[in-house]
Amino acid sequence: MNKKRPVNLDLWTIQFPIAALVSITHRVSGVVLLAGILILMWMLDASLASEESFLELQTILANPIAKFVLWAVLAALAYHLVMGLRHLLMDLGIGESLEGGRRGATVAVVIAVILILAAGWWVW
């Protein structure tokens, strides 16, 4: 292999296609969920431990900051879920072409945005 071939590893000078943006944000949402799962598990624990802790959780979730944090976790979950389902469809051979990949990424982003807005409406 010619070791003198030109390489450009300065990612900031590259304009990303939508499939690349969707890929990196899928990863970001996944890493966010590693922390988000702690919040969801704490909620599950509080909701099941006793009726008092269930009601206490409802009171806590009435707080605007708690609502925002929950919405952020649900947004990351919704986004990661939609992008993951897109990957599974692509594993089945759907939307694998260059044009199909672009279109699939666009459709997935639209669905994810709708779900994130719906999650916000649900939380508030």
Next chain:
Amino acid sequence: MVTAVSTLGRNGVADWVIQRVSALILAAYTIFIVAFIGANPQLDFATWHGLFDQLWMRIFSLMTLISMAAHGWIGLWAVLTDYVTERMMGSKALTLRILVLGAYAVVTLAYLVWGFEMLWGF
């Protein structure tokens, strides 16, 4: 040299399959929980507790938790080996990757025990 010692399935194909099977379980659980809460707008403790009283729901929940542990490991491993690399930061990369994956392993084991306790402990 690529070493497979920190991958979950010890090879790429196994990780690929585990990532997708766990994804299906996680997706099914997420959609089920959202649908259940959506179908019970005024959800009270008795209904919620009643759901988790069922053996199948406890099994489904624990399967989801185990899937999450595996899915998170494979995802985190992929992200770390792409961005925390020797090319980016030299010999410190391996140490950092081991520390982060090690921390994840400890936290995830704690999640699993905690999850088991919250599902069967009440």
